[in-house]
Amino acid sequence: MDFDDLLQRYFGTSDLSDASAAMQTAALDRLRVDFGLETDRARRFALWSVLYMLGQAPDLDVAFKDEADREAARNLMDLLDAGGGN
Known part of the structure; x- marks a missing residue:
């Protein structure tokens, strides 16, 4: 997953200042x-x-069950x- 693609998918833009x-x-x-619904690690x-x-x-500890994650x-x-x- 590409960060810009995720921003576009969820926010409708890759520049959050436009949202x-x-x-x-x-x-x-x-x-x-x-x-919460995603099962693919x-x-x-x-x-x-x-x-x-x-x-x-x-x-x-809430987000990941697996210690490696x-x-x-x-x-x-x-x-x-x-x-x-950050």
């Missing part, structure tokens, strides 16, 4: 629902990553923090 507050709220709701991780970058991700999420968080992203 109204109502559009952002609705998109985050859809993201959370899709994350890779897609689930991609959706969690978008939520994390937007400051809306659930805690790791939680560790991958920690690694992503560390990389983003080291790169100044």
